[in-house]
Amino acid sequence: MRKHLKIWALIGAVVFAFSLMAGCGAEEAPTASFGGRIVGIEPGAGIMQATEKAIEVYGLDFELQDSSSFAMAAALRSAIENGEWIVVTGWSPHWKFAVYDLKYLEDPEGVYGGAETINTIVRKGLEEDDPALFAFLDNFLWGPEDIGMVMLDVSEGVDPWEAARKWVDENADKVAVWTEGIEFPDGGKAHLAFVEWDCAIASTHVVATVLQDLGYDVEITSVDAGIMWQGIATGSFDAMTTAWLPHTHSGYWAEVGDQVVDLGPNYDGEAKIGLVVPAYVTIDSITEMNDYR
Ligand code: PBE
Secondary structure (H helix, E strand, O other), X not given: OHHHHHXXXXXXXXXXXXXXXXXXXXXXXXOOOOOOEEEOOOOOOHHHHHHHHHHHHOOOOOEEEOOOHHHHHXXXXXXXXXXXXXXXXXXXXXXXXXXXXXXXXXXXXXXXOOOEEEEEEEEOOHHHHOHHHHHHHHHOOEOHHHXXXXXXXXXXXXXXXXXXXXXXXXXXXXXXXXXXXXXXXXXXXXXXXXXXXXXXXXXXXXXXXXXXXXXXXXXXXXXXXXXXXXXXXXXXXXXXXXXXXXXXXXXXXXXXXXXXXXXXXXXXXXXXXXXXXXXXXXXXXXXXXXXXX
């Protein structure tokens, strides 16, 4: 009888000790796992198509979740606050790199295509219809600090029009270069399309603000990426400032590239897409993802 008691006491103590160890472990080192999902953004984004391809090429046992750029950033934030592992479809320029310590996972198969440019695309016929608008859009060019400033303000809750106004007022010298020597018409009209990607929100509101200052009646319409490209091709929209070429929007370019006019890069930094994780995630390559599914 006494012997049994002792054994039970011993078992109890051992179980108790283990439960303590497990408890502490869970607090100090959150589970090293991605939960089987890649947090994506809007379904029409080029980065979503690239990620479907990455899942195939690397044989990833992961589900790509559709969401929005905004929801992706919220998921990233909450994972980082809790020290959890997360993998998101990420791109630069984006304010998340200024706010969090992040890294791109290596992509040895080159599925995400490396560095590219952000271009301004206009409808055919715009040059004849409004040469001033065409010339201004052709001149529009800014850099990482410029777009970073507007994006960061918007990410902190500043209204995009207000953030754009602030940048335009503080950068009259740059705006002057875009408009130099151009004779703008009275009563001009411009219709810009964009997608609710942080970088596109920033560039579109800045271009629209400058045009309004020049007396234009400006309409901006946020749509899906496919509608944006189609709408420029059919002439429903005059312009957009968020064509990622040659990689991310290669599918859209293949469809309608010959029906639009490419004015070339409007961003003089490096544009890039890929899979992004918090810096504390201990893997460095997409090839290691399945081990921490
Ligand atoms: N992005 C931002 C877009 C282009 C701009 C990378 C999310 C895309 O994937 O299509």
